[in-house]
Amino acid sequence: MQAILTSPDLVAEANHRVANSLTVLSGLVRMQARHVGRAAQSYSSAEVRMMFDGFAARISTIGQLHRMLAHVPPDGTVDFSRHLRDLSGVLVAAFSTDQQQIDVRHHSAACHVLARNVQPLTLIVCEIVTNAIKYAHPSGVPLRIDIRCEDVGNGDLMVAVGDDGVGLPEGFDTEKGGGIGFQIIRAMTVEMGARLTISSSGLGTTFRLTIPQALVANAQTA
Numbered sequence: 001m002q003a004i005l006t007s008p009d010l011v012a013e014a015n016h017r018v019a020n021s022l023t024v025l026s027g028l029v030r031m032q033a034r035h036v037g038r039a040a041q042s043y044s045s046a047e048v049r050m051m052f053d054g055f056a057a058r059i060s061t062i063g064q065l066h067r068m069l070a071h072v073p074p075d076g077t078v079d080f081s082r083h084l085r086d087l088s089g090v091l092v093a094a095f096s097t098d099q100q101q102i103d104v105r106h107h108s109a110a111c112h113v114l115a116r117n118v119q120p121l122t123l124i125v126c127e128i129v130t131n132a133i134k135y136a137h138p139s140g141v142p143l144r145i146d147i148r149c150e151d152v153g154n155g156d157l158m159v160a161v162g163d164d165g166v167g168l169p170e171g172f173d174t175e176k177g178g179g180i181g182f183q184i185i186r187a188m189t190v191e192m193g194a195r196l197t198i199s200s201s202g203l204g205t206t207f208r209l210t211i212p213q214a215l216v217a218n219a220q221t222a
Helices: 007-038 045-069 080-095 115-135 180-192 213-220
Strands: 077-079 102-106 112-114 143-151 157-163 195-201 204-211
Touching: 045 080, 045 115, 077 080, 077 115, 080 102, 080 115, 080 143, 080 157, 112 115, 112 213, 115 143, 115 157, 115 180, 115 204, 180 195, 180 204
Parallel strands: 102 143
Antiparallel strands: 077 112, 143 157, 157 204, 195 204
């Protein structure tokens, strides 16, 4: 039987969620600071601006997440495909400029996830999209990003984010390589018990995140 939360319970749960998100956000900032501290080279003004844009995007993402979760009980479910549309809108607003046009296309059907798993999924997608915006087209030509969320037939869900950029550098190690964004993606994937595969060529890069049935089964039957 589903528990009924009173107003004080809901306020306490909301405060708990916000506190957890701020702790995660603080950890991400510290990771970035350590990464910068270990860098051998100095950063250009454009790189510093992009770094701060990344911070702003993560903060906006957390804000959008909590606006959505404010209407969902802690043991409820979230239409993640709809959330992905809102999230991509936040990120495009944060990064799109006259010099970098971004076209995000969604191909998702109904895709429900337990509310307690939405935060790590949101942060993973935020980092994938942010990386695409930063690096997919170094020349600044218009960028297309395709986002998909679907049941893969065995109760698992797959979230795929692909771009039409230049691809990862030759010899890039998807298990260990990359900067802070890749570190966050891999750490969050392991934390939530999902599986990540990355494919890349000169025609673009696609991240596929498989979410086990155990994290979504209740949502699919709700």
